[in-house]
Amino acid sequence: MNGERSGPFGPAVAVLVVALVAAAVVGAWPPLVAVESGSMAPQVERGDLVVVTATDRFPWDGVTGHAAPDAPTRLGGTGDVVAFDPPGDGLGPILHRVAFPVSAGDDWTDRADPALLEGDCADLDACPAPHDGYITYGDANGEYDQSAGIAPVVREEWIRAKAVIAVPELGWVRLAVDAAIARVGLVPTAVGFGGIAAATGGIGAVLLGRISASRRS
Known part of the structure; x- marks a missing residue:
């Protein structure tokens, strides 16, 4: 060290380097997602920071819904929690839990939990499923995103990353x-x-x- 001050760019560069290293490890950018709502409470609260990873990064193997046999436990519940970004909504990524996959044309309400459903297939814009994808929900919302009109059936390519852990505040x-x-x-x-x-x-x-x-x- 020669005693010279690094200036304001020093800490900023250090933060950027740490973020780039983290992204290389987890295979996702950004590698951290800040939670903006309470839809995943009580395990994940507004203001928490969630570490995410690419869905195909070892030891993960794609996306697993909570209804799958031997579904993994993620953030206080069964099934993967994913960050997805429906095109055109302009609200940024949504961090919600995957319920189960669907195929184009499915009446997925037959497999749905009635407690998370408002009406039957004829009442929902997202049913029958217009394309292959996933049914999702926020743990605290009490209704599927596709029932509440929060998001359409989530296409695979809309999913940015999979949540690993949450760091409070x-x-x-x-x-x-x-x-x-x-x-x-x-x-x-x-x-x-x-x-x-x-x-x-x-x-x-x-x-x-x-x-x-x-x-x-």
Whole structure:
């Protein structure tokens, strides 16, 4: 170390490098999803940060619904939780649990849990299934997305990633960054948050130095 300050870009670059490494490991970008609603409560709350991975990344093998035999446990329930992005909704990815797969033309209400269904096939825009895909739901919503009109039958290609674990509260940082990028752009946001991180680190170093000095005196 030559004693020179790294400047506000140092922390920003470090964060970017960590994110790129994480993406390479899990095979998904972004590798972290900030939860914006309470639809997956109580296991995943608004403001939590969810680590995701590609659906075909070892040791995973595609997408498994909660109705499948020996379905895995994910985020407090059976069946995979996936981040998917229906085209044209403009609301960003939805993080919900997979119930079961369907094929084009299926009357999937025959396999549905009546407690998660409002009406029969004739009452639903997503039934019969217009294409192959998945029926999904939020744990806290009490109704399938395709029954409530939240999302159409989810095509395989709409699924960005599969959820692995949730870290409480850390998603607020990601949500703040996303909001700042949407408002002022990527570069000003990186400089601003980098400067905050650098200042926070500097203050912390000074405080630790003073504590250490007081202990020696």
